[in-house]
Amino acid sequence: MEFMHKRVFRSGLVLLLVVWISFLGFCQPAMALTEEQQLVSQAWRIVNRAYLDETFNHQNWYGVRRQALKKPFNNHQAAYTAIQGMLKTLDDPFTRFLDPEQYRSLQVNTSGELTGVGLQIALNPQTGKLEVVSPIAGSPAEKAGMRPRDRILKIAGVSTAQLTLDEAANRMRGSVGSLVTLLIERDEEGQKEIRIVRDRITLNPVVAQLHSSGQGVPIGYLRLTQFNANAPQDLAQAINDLEKKGAAGYVLDLRNNPGGLLQSGIEVARLWLDSGTVVYTVNRQGILGSFESFGPSLTQEPLVILVNEGTASASEILAGALQDNGRAQLVGETTFGKGLIQSLFELADGSGLAVTIAKYETPNHRDINKLGIKPDKVVHQKSIQRDQIGTQADLQYQAALDMLQKSSLVAGAV
Structure with missing residues (x-):
């Protein structure tokens, strides 16, 4: 019995010492972080x-x-x-750090103007290469002949292999009138140098025109170049104007639209939908959220959407929402395939983070990341000049007109 008592006493003493040492450690002031x-x-x-x-x-x-x-x-x-x-x-190429200048520039990119070449770029998640999502309409890059899926190998002689997305973007920015040379690689054409003179890029997201079909039916043509903060309001105004002019159908051109603000894409979808789900979001806990449309839509006229491999992100949310809800048919080529959602976070010194916080699914629960959205009618289009968009040379546009012409509503208006 005495032996057992000593063992218990010694164990208790050790336990007290451990607790006392731990308590002393807890009381030590933590070293302040710089x-x-x-x-x-x-x-x-x-x-x-x-x-x-x-x-x-x-x-x-x-x-x-x-x-x-x-x-x-x-x-x-x-x-x-x-x-x-x-x-x-x-x-994850979409989760990235932004220094204070890059963070401010990205905010401007979704709300106002920027100075540079006018390219929307991304790191291909499969190859890791820097790719063009699309040139901004009317930008120096578009005028110089840059195309979606062009791979940018060098910027002013500097290899892009080890550059982050924002480092590459920063090297292409510069003062108005300055020159930058890009070494690109293009399928079936190999490598070539493209010289671009930087300029101020005006981010006017909407082009609206009243066209005529082959049978004289008035068609509203709308080209949306990106989803910035002004896009829903500008597009709503354009639709209302075209309605007053008697548009009997619409072509919404989302080709080479790289996306932008998620909320902007949702609001644009609501302009066309009386009801229905616009998009589902899924966070890391697998919790499903949704954004709905409560109407009324601005028009009931038939709609065809033009898409291609430069149609990405918020553009795919819009195209998928209207396709799955039966509100629109898609014409063109399979879209880019970016089904991840990022959010911006500002750090204490004015720098920031873009962080992938969720993925999205179309109303029919399609996960299109790395897959894209296949159009209802596939029409391949060789590169055309900007002034040829919406003309006889634009095969995808002509296919959209044919599709509208077969619509009972448009046919009834003849």
């Missing part, structure tokens, strides 16, 4: 809370933070490098 370390920690917390993939690319995300904070940061640039290193481990 401003740069706080920035890295803030970026880590945002991703930890919001990122779509809860496995963080099958890695210990806490371990990534611990590793990142081991390094000393002498300035903000060192912190930026550490944040970029953390994000790179996610292997």
